[in-house]
Amino acid sequence: MQVINDADFRKQLKSGIIGSYLFYGDEDYLKAHAVSLAAAAVSPDPSFALFNISKIDILDYAPEKLLDALIQPPMMAERKLVTLTGFDFTSLRSGEIDALCEILALIKEYDYTSVILSVAAGCIDEGYSPSKPSAIINKLSEYLIPVRFEKNTPQKLSAWAVRHFEHGGVKIGAEDLNFFIDYCGTGMYKLANEIDKLCAYVLYEGRSEVTKEDIRNVSIADTEFDTFALAGAIMEGRNADALAVLDFLRFKRTDPLIIFGEVSRTFCDLLMIKRLSDDGMSPFDIGKAKIMNEYRAKIYARSASKIPYERLYRKIDLCTDADRQLKLSPQGYSAIEMLICSE
Numbered sequence: 001m002q003v004i005n006d007a008d009f010r011k012q013l014k015s016g017i018i019g020s021y022l023f024y025g026d027e028d029y030l031k032a033h034a035v036s037l038a039a040a041a042v043s044p045d046p047s048f049a050l051f052n053i054s055k056i057d058i059l060d061y062a063p064e065k066l067l068d069a070l071i072q073p074p075m076m077a078e079r080k081l082v083t084l085t086g087f088d089f090t091s092l093r094s095g096e097i098d099a100l101c102e103i104l105a106l107i108k109e110y111d112y113t114s115v116i117l118s119v120a121a122g123c124i125d126e127g128y129s130p131s132k133p134s135a136i137i138n139k140l141s142e143y144l145i146p147v148r149f150e151k152n153t154p155q156k157l158s159a160w161a162v163r164h165f166e167h168g169g170v171k172i173g174a175e176d177l178n179f180f181i182d183y184c185g186t187g188m189y190k191l192a193n194e195i196d197k198l199c200a201y202v203l204y205e206g207r208s209e210v211t212k213e214d215i216r217n218v219s220i221a222d223t224e225f226d227t228f229a230l231a232g233a234i235m236e237g238r239n240a241d242a243l244a245v246l247d248f249l250r251f252k253r254t255d256p257l258i259i260f261g262e263v264s265r266t267f268c269d270l271l272m273i274k275r276l277s278d279d280g281m282s283p284f285d286i287g288k289a290k291i292m293n294e295y296r297a298k299i300y301a302r303s304a305s306k307i308p309y310e311r312l313y314r315k316i317d318l319c320t321d322a323d324r325q326l327k328l329s330p331q332g333y334s335a336i337e338m339l340i341c342s343e
Contacts, residue, residue: 001141003130006030009147013041018079020107022140023118024126025149029188031118034147035083038116042074042081051075058086063099070103070110084117089124089136097136104143117144151186154287154294161191165210168199172210180215182296185222194219227262228299234263234340235270235307235315242340246333256332263336264319271312273297274304318342 004012009021018041023031043052054069061084074080089097107115117140127134130148137146152160158177165172172180184194198210201218230249233242249259269292276286283301287294304312322339 001133001138001146003133003137003141003146003148005130006034006147006149009034010037013037018042018081018114020104020115020144021117022137022144022146023116023149024124024129024137024146026121026151027149027188028121029192030149030152034149035116035118038114039081039083042079042114043077045076048076052077052080054080054082056082056084058084058088061086063103066100066103067106070106070113070115074112078112080113082113082115084115085120087117087119087123089119090122097139101139101143104140107143115144152188154181157181157186157188157191160188161195164192164195165199168195168203170199170202170208170210176210176212176215179212180210180219182299183215183221184219190220190222227259228266230259231263231266231270232303235267235303235311239340243337246336246340250333256336257326259333260319260322260326260336260339263339264316264323267312267315267319270300270304270307271309271316273300274307274309274312277301277304 012019018038021038023034025031039049039053043049052074054072056066056069066082066084069082072080087100104115104117107113125134125136126148127137129137130146133141133146140146151157158181161177161181162172180194180198181191184191197218198214202208202210202214227249230242230245233239233245246259273286273292276291281289283294283297286292286297286301291297292300318339322335325335325338
């Protein structure tokens with residue numbers, strides 16, 4: 001079994017190969033785009049898409065319904081496409097998976113039908129994919145070609161975002177683009193929505209270029225961005241700044257458990273990046289090894305270089321105490337306030 005990536009899948013489409021696939025991996029936006037490309041390849045004429053594109057969600061799925069979709073021949077086209085979405089293989093019973101596989105095994109008997117089973121991120125055990133896929137991926141690959149959709153590299157994500165901004169009629173500078181991705185996160189669905197909002201806002205203002213101020217005014221910050229600012233303020237002893245960020249997160253009604261989890265993870269990430277940097281690993285190497293986004297690794301390395309190991313270990317110990325307090329007697333934001341003011 002060979003796991004291919006989304007670029008390999010697009011090459012197969014361009015060469016006229018339209019098989020049956022299992023889409024999985026971290027980037028759901030790219031999966032949805034790949035499904036649309038396959039649909040356009042199968043049914044170039046939109047007026048026949050209703051007959052040649054069958055969409056089955058887990059909410060209306062039944063083995064018999066999938067079988068009916070496989071059997072029905074295409075109309076005014078050589079092939080038809082059946083898409084399956086909404087499956088969570090981490091909660092499906094073995095009998096349900098076997099029933100699905102029994103139908104997928106029949107695909108070869110209806111060679112005019114292609115099937116795409118698109119699984120959302122986190123809804124299937126990937127194993128050590130692509131080199132050592134999990135048992136469930138191996139099982140499904142008996143009937144479907146596995147296609148793994150990884151998160152884009154920082155370079156590819158930046159290039160995609162620039163094109164998306166340009167398509168919306170505005171420009172963005174390199175520094176502001178880096179800030180935008182760091183501020184909003186790396187999820188392509190969210191970035192696409194935020195880009196559309198920013199384009200509309202900037203054009204309404206009679207301008208053609210996005211600024212940091214626009215991003216702060218219009219875009220929704222990724223929780224990790226806020227919690228990194230919170231963690232940085234705590235680590236540097238800027239208690240007033242830390243409490244101000246916490247007040248902002250409280251205003252947004254961010255779950256205290258999420259805040260605490262992100263802050264404690266940030267401390268651990270800072271420690272990891274500090275160790276890697278001290279061992280001679282550059283942010284580029286860290287990004288290449290997929291330990292962390294290269295741009296974010298630069299920020300973490302810059303912050304970690306100013307913090308002694310003793311302080312990092314101390315803050316992680318205090319996080320352990322705060323975690324115990326939250327679990328034994330939920331205190332909400334007050335436990336985080338105590339963490340901020342603990343030194």
